[in-house]
Amino acid sequence: MDVKNFVDILGCDFFTGVPDSRLKALCDYLMNTYGTDPKHHIITANEGNAAALGAGYYLSSGKVPVIYMQNSGLGNIVNPVTSLLNSKVYDIPEIFIIGWRGEPGVHDEPQHIFQGEITLRLLDDLQIKYLVISKDTGLDEIKTFMQDDYKLKAFVIRKGALCYDKKVSYQNNYFMTREEIIRHVISFSGENPVISTTGKTSRELFELRETHERDFLTVGSMGHASSIALGVALNHSGSKVWCIDGDGAALMHMGTLAIIGSVRPSNLIHIVINNASHESVGGLPTSAGKINLSDIAKSCGYEAVFRVKDYDSLDIALVAARDKNALTFIEAEAKIFSRDNLGRPTTTAQDNKNAFMNFINS
């Protein structure tokens, strides 16, 4: 279905959410139509923020917003849906567009399987009325569904259901690549544990390594790699612990910077690869291109802070991080790029966990 025909039926002029690869057609359409004009389109740090932002839009305009997300984001909206939007509280209408990863019967990665299985059940429990959209869903079915008086409605989007024929390209002015930054990091991290973030960072790390026991790949739980790294660092004080994060992920749960900064483990090195983009799911911008993450880390209590633009300065920062005993933050600017032939981890998540635990406890 052409995404424009779909969006026209919704009759909304405010869209907010977190991008998803299943929703690439929608995301590209929104970027081409509105860019990031905050009157019409805001890419939020996490999906719960989008649900709340949509509530504010409704309160001030009386109009219904559209909130878009991958089904992994349902976890982040549970609280605003139950305690803000639900009819037992403020009874605020919203339309959700949800990319269905891990649909039963459709092959997907381990982090999507359980979320995929419970997606429709969770919507039922949240009292969100849904319509599943496939390639062959007719526009009339969508029009009929929109006439339903449910306040909270969701479209659950199957693989390939939406299409958009215009190409959108996402770029920045940065020079390094994420994969090469990761290669540099692991040349300095040696035998220390590495915790990597969701998306292509973990996929690239996996491909760069010959053996995988030193790495914990945070394949799901976007935004939580640095909290996992904090937990490891506190109990593994004999060695450095390296966290390779993304800007979108760091923003998603940015409160954790304050917690890490206040706990201040001197063996933790937190690297944020900042491409100002959600590159792994298509390239939509994050706000990390407009703010100064390094200054935020400094204010939160990180002791050594570096912002690097090229490989020489990256190496200088990595040497300092390795050799000093200080909570370190390295923001490495990267272009919006990944290889077309990038693979996926070939070991199971539980093999990864077991190998990592054996390594770390030996």
Ligand SMILES: Cc1ncc(C[n+]2csc(CCOP(=O)(O)OP(=O)(O)O)c2C)c(N)n1
């Ligand atoms: C809660 C949640 N929302 C959305 C996603 C989909 N998702 C996977 S990776 C990613 C982008 C990550 O961006 P960033 O951390 O900047 O890393 P990059 O891909 O740019 O390297 C998104 C949005 C997800 N996995 N989980």
